[in-house]
Amino acid sequence: MASGGHRIVVLISGSGTNLQALIDAQGTPSLPNAKIVLVLSNRKAAYGLTRAQGADPPILTQVLALQPYLKANPGKTRDNYDHEVSKIVLAASPHLLVLAGWMHVFSDAFLREVEKENVPIINLHPALPGAFDGVNSIQRAFDAFGRGEIEHSGVMVHKVIREVDRGEPVLVRTVEIKKEDTLEDFEQRVHQTEWSVIVEGTKIVLESRSGNPTA
Numbered sequence: 566m567a568s569g570g571h572r573i574v575v576l577i578s579g580s581g582t583n584l585q586a587l588i589d590a591q592g593t594p595s596l597p598n599a600k601i602v603l604v605l606s607n608r609k610a611a612y613g614l615t616r617a618q619g620a621d622p623p624i625l626t627q628v629l630a631l632q633p634y635l636k637a638n639p640g641k642t643r644d645n646y647d648h649e650v651s652k653i654v655l656a657a658s659p660h661l662l663v664l665a666g667w668m669h670v671f672s673d674a675f676l677r678e679v680e681k682e683n684v685p686i687i688n689l690h691p692a693l694p695g696a697f698d699g700v701n702s703i704q705r706a707f708d709a710f711g712r713g714e715i716e717h718s719g720v721m722v723h724k725v726i727r728e729v730d731r732g733e734p735v736l737v738r739t740v741e742i743k744k745e746d747t748l749e750d751f752e753q754r755v756h757q758t759e760w761s762v763i764v765e766g767t768k769i770v771l772e773s774r775s776g777n778p779t780a
């Protein structure tokens with residue numbers, strides 16, 4: 566492993582509560598010998614950017630939003646955007662990319678470039694493998710529970726492949742749904758589970774890369 570520890574790039578789109586969990590864990594026994602070197606958002610208003618800038622020490626941030634990119638570059642495509650994102654994240658020489666509420670589906674234009682550099686990509690998803698892929702997963706799980714279709718839901722960190730949310734699970738944790746739950750009750754339980762799963766899942770992948778515990 567390179568001196569200075571594992572270098573992590575985190576991609577976000579929103580409030581960044583999962584990013585905050587990683588920020589708080591970096592360099593602690595929960596995530597030893599790891600440093601977030603860049604936070605990239607596809608939305609300039611993402612509060613996660615503020616979290617990164619307010620970290621101690623501050624974490625480098627960058628924004629590249631799809632629609633402004635396409636408007637500023639007539640003739641360019643979504644694949645061109647994805648390729649541009651790959652250049653940004655790879656310029657930070659990461660050992661791992663973490664999608665933490667990153668709400669953009671990557672094409673092979675991105676995945677191919679990252680794979681060339683042998684950088685693993687993981688994603689945090691608020692559902693169990695094979696269930697509620699995509700967006701609004703928490704609401705969909707809650708509604709399915711209300712219809713008697715499921716007894717519980719969960720959270721996972723998984724490897725990112727072209728097929729959305731179908732990459733190999735790295736860490737899976739079930740989340741109870743109680744019959745007296747409101748959506749807000751369940752959502753809070755999911756988020757609290759996410760905050761630990763994203764740290765533990767990141768540690769698992771970093772340990773597997775270096776072949777030994779991130780001591």
Ligand SMILES: Nc1nc2c(c(=O)[nH]1)N[C@@H](CN(C=O)c1ccc(C(=O)N[C@@H](CCC(=O)O)C(=O)O)cc1)CN2
Pocket residue numbers: 664667668669670671672688689690691698699700724725726727728729730731732
């Ligand atoms: N190629 C892959 N890309 C991404 C994966 C993946 O597994 N493979 N995971 C997602 C994260 N995600 C669910 O965990 C997810 C995020 C966003 C979407 C989606 O439909 N996005 C729309 C835009 C929606 C919006 O802007 O609100 C889109 O990309 O057009 C699906 C799943 C991250 N990327």
Ligand SMILES: NCC(=O)N[C@@H]1O[C@H](COP(=O)([O-])[O-])[C@@H](O)[C@H]1O
Pocket residue numbers: 577578579580581582583584613665666667689690691699700701702703756759
């Ligand atoms: N498909 C991915 C997905 O739906 N991710 C969801 O986005 C939120 C990001 O929150 P955050 O910006 O506070 O980390 C996460 O809580 C997760 O449920």
